[in-house]
Amino acid sequence: MSDKLIFTESPRTKKTLKVLAIGNSFSQDATTYIKNMALADNVDLRVASAPIGGCSLERHFNNINNGTSDYKLIYYTPEETLVFPAVSLEQCITASDWDIITIQQVSGLSGKYETFNPYANQLVKYIKSFQPNAEIRLHMTWAYSKYYGGLASNNYGTQENMYKCIVDAYDQFSKEFGAKIIPSGLAMDIARKNPAVRDSVHRDGFHCSELGRVLTGWVWFECLTGISALDSKFEPQKTKASYMENNIIIDDEVEAILRDAAHRAVEAYK
Numbered sequence: 001m002s003d004k005l006i007f008t009e010s011p012r013t014k015k016t017l018k019v020l021a022i023g024n025s026f027s028q029d030a031t032t033y034i035k036n037m038a039l040a041d042n043v044d045l046r047v048a049s050a051p052i053g054g055c056s057l058e059r060h061f062n063n064i065n066n067g068t069s070d071y072k073l074i075y076y077t078p079e080e081t082l083v084f085p086a087v088s089l090e091q092c093i094t095a096s097d098w099d100i101i102t103i104q105q106v107s108g109l110s111g112k113y114e115t116f117n118p119y120a121n122q123l124v125k126y127i128k129s130f131q132p133n134a135e136i137r138l139h140m141t142w143a144y145s146k147y148y149g150g151l152a153s154n155n156y157g158t159q160e161n162m163y164k165c166i167v168d169a170y171d172q173f174s175k176e177f178g179a180k181i182i183p184s185g186l187a188m189d190i191a192r193k194n195p196a197v198r199d200s201v202h203r204d205g206f207h208c209s210e211l212g213r214v215l216t217g218w219v220w221f222e223c224l225t226g227i228s229a230l231d232s233k234f235e236p237q238k239t240k241a242s243y244m245e246n247n248i249i250i251d252d253e254v255e256a257i258l259r260d261a262a263h264r265a266v267e268a269y270k
Contacts, residue, residue, distance in 0.1 A: 037218070
């Protein structure tokens with residue numbers, strides 16, 4: 001039994017929603033702007049990210065058995081951002097009274113459903129042993145840039161095939177576990193098809209650029225709050241996200257493309 005994390009946060013109200021994302025750098029990318037979005041719309045959305053870079057479902061499962069304390073819990077509350085380095089998965093799960101807990105497969109294996117179990121099943125059971133009332137959701141990751149070598153090394157061949165494999169795998173998981181999907185992967189695919197954006201949603205071929213972080217952040221925000229990305233009061237042009245990146249800057253046109261892609265993705269998975 002790990003020592004419970006002790007910290008102070010404002011009391012929960014009827015409108016408070018607390019979310020824990022168990023994942024890796026992809027979940028961290030997608031939650032980067034969550035706090036900014038919540039503050040802009042004055043909603044009490046509190047999201048904690050528990051990432052380990054490149055962490056697969058199998059590694060999360062092994063960490064449970066080994067009691068490994070190599071998670072960095074980042075908790076975005078309305079008042080402040082709390083950071084707890086070197087904590088265990090049990091400490092992350094028991095840190096607060098989470099309403100929703102998300103899991104995901106590591107990107108390279110996200111299109112290979114045979115790699116999900118038995119690890120996902122055991123991870124869900126473990127989460128439920130501490131948080132029986134928490135809803136489990138599945139964060140759909142995204143395909144790599146069409147120029148990234150990982151497409152070949154992971155045997156996907158093309159961006160299109162990787163995306164299709166991811167959709168198939170996550171849809172199968174959703175059906176078997178009854179878990180709703182947060183469709184970041186679909187939003188990224190929609191945005192990439194627009195000539196004004198293309199693969200600029202990536203910063204290195206697979207992670208999100210700031211554009212991608214805004215896009216996937218809006219997917220999470222709409223899925224969690226019900227506030228459409230089209231109506232979100234968050235202004236990316238006033239943040240780091242507006243900086244020039246991959247020869248793209250978030251102007252009115254690009255912002256509209258990102259909002260539309262996020263909203264269409266969420267609507268597709270309602």
